[in-house]
Amino acid sequence: MKIALVLNPFSDENLRLAAQLGVEDIVAGLPAGDYTELAMFKSRIEDFGLRLSVIEGATRIDEAVAGTEGRDQQIEEFKQALGKIGAAGIPVVCYNFMIWKPGLGVVRTSYTTRDRGGAWVSSFDAGLLEGAPPVEGAPTRDEEVWDNLEYFLKRVIPAAEEAGVKLAMHPDDPPMSLRGCSRIMRSVENFERLINIVKSPCNGITFCQGCFSEMGADIPATIRRFADQIHFVHFRDVRGTLPRFSESFHDNGKTDMLEAMKTYQEIGFKGVMRPDHAPYLDGAGDPGPTNGYSMMGKIFAVGYMRGLMEAAAKGR
Numbered sequence: 001m002k003i004a005l006v007l008n009p010f011s012d013e014n015l016r017l018a019a020q021l022g023v024e025d026i027v028a029g030l031p032a033g034d035y036t037e038l039a040m041f042k043s044r045i046e047d048f049g050l051r052l053s054v055i056e057g058a059t060r061i062d063e064a065v066a067g068t069e070g071r072d073q074q075i076e077e078f079k080q081a082l083g084k085i086g087a088a089g090i091p092v093v094c095y096n097f098m099i100w101k102p103g104l105g106v107v108r109t110s111y112t113t114r115d116r117g118g119a120w121v122s123s124f125d126a127g128l129l130e131g132a133p134p135v136e137g138a139p140t141r142d143e144e145v146w147d148n149l150e151y152f153l154k155r156v157i158p159a160a161e162e163a164g165v166k167l168a169m170h171p172d173d174p175p176m177s178l179r180g181c182s183r184i185m186r187s188v189e190n191f192e193r194l195i196n197i198v199k200s201p202c203n204g205i206t207f208c209q210g211c212f213s214e215m216g217a218d219i220p221a222t223i224r225r226f227a228d229q230i231h232f233v234h235f236r237d238v239r240g241t242l243p244r245f246s247e248s249f250h251d252n253g254k255t256d257m258l259e260a261m262k263t264y265q266e267i268g269f270k271g272v273m274r275p276d277h278a279p280y281l282d283g284a285g286d287p288g289p290t291n292g293y294s295m296m297g298k299i300f301a302v303g304y305m306r307g308l309m310e311a312a313a314k315g316r
Contacts, residue, residue: 001264003305004053004274008293015048017295021302025053025272027094035084042088053272054168054232055085056094065099066139067148075152079159086163092231092272093160094206096170097149097185103135104181106173113246119279119297124174126243134180142177145184146193153198160202168204168231169194171211176242188217188225195229208234209255210277216241219255220263233264233273235305247277250301261308275301 004025007014018026026045031037042052058081063070085093098105113123139145160167175186184190195203207230212222223230237253238245250257264273278297 001269001309002272003302004272005298014295019048019050023302025051027054027056027274030055030058030081038084038088052090054092054094055090058093062099064152065097065148075155078156082159082163082165086165092166092168094168094170094232098172099138099181101135103179107178115248115279116252119281121247121279123246132179138181140180140182142182142184145182150197157198157200157203161200166202166204166231168206170206171208173211174242175211175215187215188222204229204231206232206234210236210238213238213255214242214245219260223263224267227267230269232271234276235273236276249279250304258308258311261312265312275305
């Protein structure tokens with residue numbers, strides 16, 4: 001297992017900080033432009049002794065999710081991106097099947113909920129969205145979205161296989177339909193259906209512990225259930241389950257995080273995991289959007305994860 005970081009902002013200072021924390025892998029979005037820009041971006045990371053190991057969100061696929069007119073063009077752009085990513089030797093692409101319109105995508109109803117010591121975390125309360133108008137142009141039936149996902153996978157999985165890139169589907173967050181929009185990556189059973197649409201080593205999942213915890217899943221049991229399909233891990237935790245939950249410090253949620261780490265070791269997971277949605281801490285400077293991506297909160301998370309890995313390796 002390897003710990004990775006998303007850097008916010010992406011800067012030389014934070015690249016040095018990642019290396020100082022003992023992190024060896026970086027997760028980032030796909031740079032705009034052709035292969036040259038990606039190669040230069042990767043080289044900049046390697047200059048700090050780090051690896052670019054996962055691309056999160058290769059290209060937009062909203063039209064593919066909705067099954068609307070531009071989906072074939074978006075699928076072609078996604079396939080071309082996979083070719084670039086594979087040529088650069090980057091092994092994993094994390095993606096999701098959410099529509100990123102205002103009111104959809106990753107949805108929270110607060111970014112200033114208090115956790116330990118008054119630290120800010122995000123939270124979600126479905127009750128606060130009752131009566132909110134439907135989002136226009138979003139698919140409304142589950143089977144419509146399943147059809148669109150099958151159409152997408154049958155075209156991109158062969159491209160992923162050719163490129164040598166593993167696709168890792170991230171759950172909907174929150175894992176539920178919202179504002180009249182059907183969202184299907186919302187249960188353990190639906191992830192089983194996903195991986196059976198196209199049987200391929202390249203068709204796998206991002207095991208976001210927070211999202212599966214929001215579903216009410218047993219985390220160790222679900223890790224074992226998807227052992228061969230877990231290509232990437234978001235290591236985070238929450239308090240509560242749908243329809244109401246809040247983020248937490250990595251050691252202050254409801255999941256036994258040591259047991260989770262032991263289970264990754266048990267299944268032989270050798271991939272990348274990154275801390276996700278860390279609290280906003282005093283002293284972190286201008287919070288900007290307090291969405292869990294400030295670097296200061298990740299420092300605690302990385303240290304905690306390193307300790308868990310050591311304890312798991314020693315059977316404690």
